Amino acid sequence: xxxxxxxxxxxxxxxxxxxxxxxxxxxxxxxxxxxxxxxxxxxxxxxxxxxxxxxxxxxxxxxxxxxxxxxxxxxxxxxxxxxxxxxxxxxxxxxxxxxxxxxxxxxxxxxxxxxxxxxxxxxxxxxxxxxxxxxxxxxxxxxxxxxxxxxxxxxxx
Numbered sequence: 394x395x396x397x398x399x400x401x402x403x404x405x406x407x408x409x410x411x412x413x414x415x416x417x418x419x420x421x422x423x424x425x426x427x428x429x430x431x432x433x434x435x436x437x438x439x440x441x442x443x444x445x446x447x448x449x450x451x452x453x454x455x456x457x458x459x460x461x462x463x464x465x466x467x468x469x470x471x472x473x474x475x476x477x478x479x480x481x482x483x484x485x486x487x488x489x490x491x492x493x494x495x496x497x498x499x500x501x502x503x504x505x506x507x508x509x510x511x512x513x514x515x516x517x518x519x520x521x522x523x524x525x526x527x528x529x530x531x532x533x534x535x536x537x538x539x540x541x542x543x544x545x546x547x548x549x550x
Contacts, residue, residue, distance in 0.1 A: 416476045423542060437464040445518040451506060454513035458503035465496045481542060488533040494526035 440461035469492050477485040505511040
């Protein structure tokens with residue numbers, strides 16, 4: 394999931410670099426991705442680390458899950474504006490579908506915490522790391538890396 398978070402952030406930064414009518418070059422895509430990894434990753438990583446790493450009180454757990462969901466949703470929404478190189482377009486689109494499914498799943502997890510059927514900490518770690526959409530998104534990122542786009546999948550845990 395950490396990799397998914399970082400990759401979503403990476404894709405957003407790439408969206409900031411070009412007009413909607415012009416495709417980014419592969420180099421532009423990579424440069425923007427590296428910039429976002431350096432500058433903006435904490436927006437989603439902080440809430441993620443809180444919910445999987447700590448047995449938080451239920452209200453604060455729900456709040457941090459909503460923070461995580463909102464940060465991820467903003468990243469996915471911004472990434473939708475990206476006009477990747479044609480060779481990467483299908484993988485980028487696949488990633489967006491899978492990342493959106495993970496955002497939606499985080500919202501569902503927040504609902505589980507509100508209903509008292511799940512807690513932050515160890516249980517949350519198992520739940521979030523086991524999401525099929527996250528696994529699919531990480532596979533999408535591996536395929537992008539194979540095409541020379543070094544997103545966080547190559548450096549994340």
